[in-house]
Every structure is written in C-alpha cells, then in structure tokens.
Amino acid sequence: MVQLRDIFLALCLVGCTVSLEVQITPSHGEISLGESKFFMCEVVGVARHIDWFGPSGDRIEPNRPDITVTRNDESSSTLTLYKAGTENAGTYKCVATNGDQQGESTVKVKIFQKITFTNAPSPQEFTEGDNADIICDVVSSPPPTVLWKYKGARIQMEKDVRFKVLSNNHLQIRGIKKTDEGSYTCEGRLMARGEIDLRVIKVVVNVLPTIRVWQSEVNATADVGQPAMLTCAVDGYPEPMVTWTRNEVVLEAGEKYSFNDDGSEMTLMDVTKLDEGDYTCIARNKAGESEQELSLRVFVKPKITYIVNQSISEMEEQVTLTCEASGDPTPTISWSAGERVFTEGEQAHLNRIYQASWTRPEQHKSLDGNVVVRSDARVSSLTLKYVKYTDAGQYLCTARSAIGEDDKLAYLEVRYTPKIHGAVAVYTWEGNAVNISCEVMAHPSDVSIIWLRDGLQLPNSNTTNIKIFRSPSASYLQITPESENDFGSYNCTASNEMGTEAKEFLLIPAEVPSAPSISEVRPFSTTAQIQFEEPESTGGVPVLKYRAEWRAQGRGGWVHRVYDVQDGYTSEATITGLKPDTSYEVKLSAINGKGEGESSPAEFFKTEPVRNPNPPKLQGALQPKGNSLKVSWIKQDDGGSPILHYLVRFKPVQVSEWKPEIRLPSVSEYVILSGLDWDTEYNVNVVAENQKGKSEPATMSFRTATEPEAIPDLGDEAALSMGIMLWAGILVVVFVLLLLAVDVTCYFVNKCGLIMCLCGKSGTGTKGHNLEEGKAAFMKDESKEPIVEVRTEDECTANHNAAGPTEPNETTPLTEPEKIFSDEKGKLGEAELSNAMTEISAEHNSIIQTKTSESKA
Secondary structure (H helix, E strand, O other): OHHHHHHHHHHHHOOOOOOOEEEEEOOEEEEEOOOOEEEEEEEEOOOOEEEEEOOOOOEOOOOOOOEEEEEEEOOEEEEEEOOOOHHHOEEEEEEEEEOOEEEEEEEEEEEEOOOEEEEOOOOEEEEOOOOEEEOOEEEOOOOOEEEEEEOOEEOOOOOOOOEEEOOOOOEEEOOOOHHHOEEEEEEEEEOOOOEEEEEEEEEEEEEEEEEEOOOOEEEEEOOOOOOEEEEOEEEEEOOOEEEEEEOOEEOOOOOOEEEOOOOOEEEEOOOOHHHOEEEEEEEEEOOEEEEEEEEEEEEEEEEEEEEOOEEEEOOOOEEEEEEEEEEEOOOEEEEEEOOEEOOHHHHHHHHHHHHHOOOOOEEEEOOOOOEEEEEEOOEEEEEEEOOOHHHOEEEEEEEEEOOEEEEEEEEEEEEEEEEEEOOOEEEEOOOOOEEEEEEEEEEOOOOEEEEEEOOEEEOOOOOOOEEEEEEOOEEEEEEOOOOHHHOEEEEEEEEEOOEEEEEEEEEEEOOOOOOOEEEEEEEOOOOEEEEEEOOOOOOOOOEEEEEEEEEEOOOOOOEEEEEEOOOOOOOEEEEOOOOOOOEEEEEEEEEEOOOEEEEOOOEEEEOOOOOOOOOOEEEEEEOOOOOOEEEEEEOOOOOOOOOOEEEEEEEEOOOOOOOOOEEEEOOEEEEEEOOOOOOOEEEEEEEEEOOOOEOOOEEEEEEOOOOOOOOOOOHHHHHHHHHHHHHHHHHHHHHHHHHHHHHHHHHHHHOOOHHHHHHHHHOHHHHHHHHHHHHHHHHHHHHOOOOEEEEEOOOOOOOOOOOOOOOOOOOOOOOOOOOOOOHHHHOOOHHHHHHHHHHHHHHHHHHHHHHHHHHHO
C-alpha cells in the first residue's frame, strides 16, 4: 500500500489530476453496549482536511465527551466512541479534501447488548411455605435464553409442578420447603453469537419457629427453697431466640429468673405461691415468631396455723380443741391421742364429703359417744363431753395432703380432785413390817395426805410401831404388827384445792400357803424332774421357796432339798442322788414369809435301770487368737454309772477323716483346740462313756477367723532373742514335767509330795487330770496336730450325779441342792480308788518313758 501511495504522489507531482483515496479501518463496526472502540481513517495522498460526520450527517467536532476525533498526521485521523450507547449506532463517514481534490469512506456502526445480569442477588431468603420467586434479571440483544439448574442439574419443570419459570425469567417455587434450600444456577445463552454467562444464587429457606412443650402444666411446692423450671423446646431456622413474658411483661434474668443460652429454659428461684399462674414462651427468628403458654401450679405443704391449749375442771360438761391449717391442696385434718385415732373410719368418710362440698359440715361421734369431731374446710374441732381426769394430756392435730403433712400438739389440762390407788388388801404377820401404799393422782398436784384409824390421825402416841413416808405422788404407811389389834382398817385421805378423796385399806393377817399339787414326775437313772402346780392359796403373801422330800418307797428317812423361787414363778424341781431301777416317793410343800404349809400327797415313781449316758451339752467359744476354740460341756445324766471319760474328735468339714481321738478324764469341763487352720469350718464330736457304754455324740460346728496380716520382720537380733526365749521356755516345761513325775512317783510310792498335800487320800481326780494333760501335750508333740489344752473341775472326786437340761440335775437353774449327802456318798470306794490309781500310774509311767526316750534322742 505504501508503494501505491508513493506512485500516486509521484503522478500528482507531474501534474496529473487524481481524486483522493480514503479507507476506514475496521471496515465493520460492531460494538457491545457500554464498550469503547476507535476507527482509523487513512488517506492516500496528502489531505489538508480530514473530517468525520455522524449518522445524522453533522460534522463531528473534536473533543466531545462521548466521541473524539483526533488528527494523527497529514494522511490519517482517528474516531473514538467511548462507552457506546444505542444512540451511537449508525453510519459514520470520513471525508478528506486537499484543494479541489476530495475523497470519502463510510463505516456502519452497530451497537449490540451482550448477556448482562442486571439483578441476580445472592443469597436470597424465603420463608418455608411461601411461594418463592428467585430473581435473576438478564438482558442482551437479541434477548437471551435463560435456563435454571439446581445442584448442577437442569430443573425439570414437568416433573415437579412446584417449579415454574416466569415470563421475566424468574424461577418460582410454590410452597418452598427447607429441603429446597441450596445453590441455584441462572444461565443466559445467545445462540447467534454462542455467548453464555451464569450466576450462582444461594437460596436460604427460613423456618418459622415451632415450640414443643413437654409439660403444659408444671407443679412445684412453695416455701421449700426449691426452684421450678419451665421448658420450651424450640425448632426453626435460623435458630430462634426465646423470651418469656407473664401478664405481657417481659421477664428479665436476675435473682428471681434465670435462663439458659437460647432462653428455652426458664428457672424460677425459691418458688412461692405468688409465682403460680400462666407464663408465655415466645420464639422469634427471621421467619417470624411463635408462642406457647405454660402454667405453673404451686402447691403449699400443709401448715397448722392455729391451735391452743385448753383447761377445764372435771365437773364441767365439755371442752373443745380447735385446729386450723393452710395448704394447697386443702389438707385433711385428723386428731389423735397416743395410739388412739379419733373417729378414724368416720373421718375418712367425712374427708370425701368435704372434697365434694365444703359447705355442709358433718358431725360424727366415737363409739363411746363422748368425743365429737367437726370439720369444715381448713378448720377441725375435737370436743370431749363429760370430761374425766384421764382425758388430760396431749392431743395431736395432723394436717395431711398429697404433698406432705404437719402436726402440732394441744395440751388439755383437767383439774380434778385426788384419785387414790393402791392395793386395798395388804397381808403380813406379827413382827413383819409392811407398807400400805396410798398412791394419789391429782391436779393441781399440791396435795395433802393424812392417815386415820378409828378417826385418829396417824401416827400418834399410841402407835409406836407405825411410820409414814412420803413421795411426790404417794404416801406409805409402814406398820409392824405387834398383836391382832394392829390388823384391820386404815383410812387414807387426800385433799387439794378441787376437793377431798378418802379410801379404806385393810391390813390382813397372812397364812401359810396351801399344798402345791404334783402334776408329773419324769424319772431318769439317777435324777427325776418334778412338774407341779402352785398352791391354790399363797396365804396372802408370795411363795418364796418349795421343799421337796423323797425316799425309797415305804422305807428309810426322807431326804429333802429347798428350791428358791426366782422371777416370782417356779413350776419344776429336780431331785438327784437317786439309785437306778429303784422305786421312790416324793412330796412337795410351799414356804412363804409366814411359814411352811402342808405337804402335797406323795407321788410314786421308779428310776430307770443302768444305761448308756446321755450326750453332754456343748458350748463353743472362739479364742482371741482366732484359730483356737474352747469347747465346753455340761455333764448330763450318767445313766446310773459314773462317767469314765470323754472322747473328743474334730475335723475340717471338707475333710473326711477325723483327727486322732482325744480321751479326757471324767472331771474335765472343757478342751481348747489350738493351731487350727485359718478361715476353716470344723465339726466337733464329744462322747461321754460309762461302764455301760458310750453316749450318742454331741456335735457342734464352728469356723475359725480369717488369718491376720503377717507380723513385720523383727530383724536378726529380735529373731535371736525370740529363739532364746523359746528354748528357755522348753527347758522350763521339761523341768516342770520331770518335777511332776517325781512328785507323782513319791505320791504313789511313799504317799508324800505336793499332790498328797493338795488332795489327800481322795486326790485321784486331780492326779488323773494332770496325767491327762501330760498325755494331751505329748500327743501334740508327736503328731504335730493342733495343740489341745484340757481343764477339769477343782474337786478331786468325780461327781457321778450331775445332769443337764436333757435330764435335769443339781446344775439346773433354781434347783441348787443343799449339802445333805454324807461323806460316804461323795467318795470312791477303796477298790474303785485302787483300780483308778493303777490305771493312771500305768499311763503316766508310759508317758514318762516315752518323753525320756525322746529327750535322749
């Protein structure tokens, strides 16, 4: 192009006359609305003037605000359109002149609208249930096609009739739901230009608050310092805030009310009756507000508000106690005194009547007709007619409702003349002092009491054998009869401000009791138990003792024994020292302070023949160490033959084999089983044996204690000290055993020594005891079995007549025998003593020999 222009210029210089050539670049002018664009007009040749003309044909002046024309050089000019509008559309012409030379060119400018979103806000909020119009205003030229998408997928209008695109291209959702919430895409398209643009609009669905109430009525109790809570469970979007009102006044947090974070829970502190009523819970959010009414019902525990003490004289007709109570619900009121509830059944019926209608008070009487209860609403009265002194005391008024109760006492004071009590007839005998009691009840209690006989006040100069003693509530006349004249009537007169009361008392001579009657005799081999009935007449004074007398039937002298009465009653006695298979007769007499009465008719019985002894009665006591047991026994009937020895066996319950049997002399009373296993249950059998045979085993079970914690290590020095002490103890024991052996030998050979001094000729029991102890100790050393300790009676002679509860003997309570037997009955025969000594000596020598061999080894 430059070359052509140069050629053209050269031709002009040589005088050729040629028109100017004008060209506009770009040759087509399409401008998007609002955009800016420039056009360049180029001239071939030299042009003095280059002008631009607008669509209206007017020349465009330079430096206009919307359109500018700029001369670049002698052959070009630029037209610039700024932010083109629709009024800028049309044909623009560029004209170049140079003298009489001229040239022009045109360009057609078209203004078009590209896809533009003029109003598509995000987010857009709606209320659930509303018809939502999602706004998306989009323009273009030509008008665009608008499409709507939800979560990336095109909305199928034909599938969900709730969705609809309106004529203005807005998306309408009828009855929008919370599930419709999310991101929607508004997309504009121009098929002619292949142009596309979109906007993402976030749709928020607000949900109107809803309120769920767990309890529309809340119960609370007043005046107990406890709070009450009202709760509204609220739902909605955005999360609602809750406020509370009462009587249209908003409740604020403070000393009385407190709220949780969202206000859905309101707590009322220290509830009172004034807090009762309706409360409104209001929930608000963007979608609106909802409210719910809750009721607080405040109950009040029963409280007795009025009750007073009353005072009355016994002569007056009636007195009324009144009790008033408050509370919600209205309490029922009842009256009681001690264990007695007045009109309990009728009152329950009355309560039902009152609950139905409080306008008609009812009246009911107790069975005796002297107590009347009236109740009306919150007031109840208790009326006592024909008041007696026994009606005085405390009356309890109790108000009850479903939430609690309250009670208060009212004291009824009854003023009355003295009431005299006491035994009218008093028995005694000459020389025996006795008290006549004049017990007085009175109110006021300031009472004067005097004693009279034959109109004369006692004591006086003629009554040296009478004394009077006084206590706050009684007067005692002490009489020591000296002759028959002292017996007879005595008068006690008591006075207070209310009046005077007198009572006659009789002093009657006592007699000896009548004979008791024997109802049954239960004989055994050497004992017999007598069952009897008390005398029909005690003579006016208590029976103190009973005397039993018995003898072989029809021969010999009577043997007797006296039995003391304990706890005021005795109905059996046990006689001992009987011979087996022998007939006896027995009779009883009763003894009181006056003396001994007649004996009962004799009863005849026969003792049983010689037989096996009865098993002993066992008692067990766990020792302080915890793994030792003291097994004690009480000898029962010996079957008519002396007990020779006791046989003791024991074993753990879970073990089948018994430990070696322990044989103990007949005088033994107990055995201590030591070194037992800890926390183990044991069985123990004890058998008594006489010449006839063995008794059935007496059995008992026990459990040892749990093993204590181990003793801390004492160290080498302590262990050494303990070892030395142990050996020293062993040496002392060996020395004592040797000394005992020598002493026993001296006793048997020369009839001298310590044992001889202690027991004399009848010392076999002690010797047998000591020898058996040595035998038990030896068994412990040899077998490594639990240590066995044996104790016997203090007496050296065995008692063959003892018996226990199975066959009663002299050890039975209330039957302690008197020392009535001769010395011959308390000793062994010479032959029996000799045999026993021989047996014990042989056993002892065997033990000494074994022990000596063991020491040498």
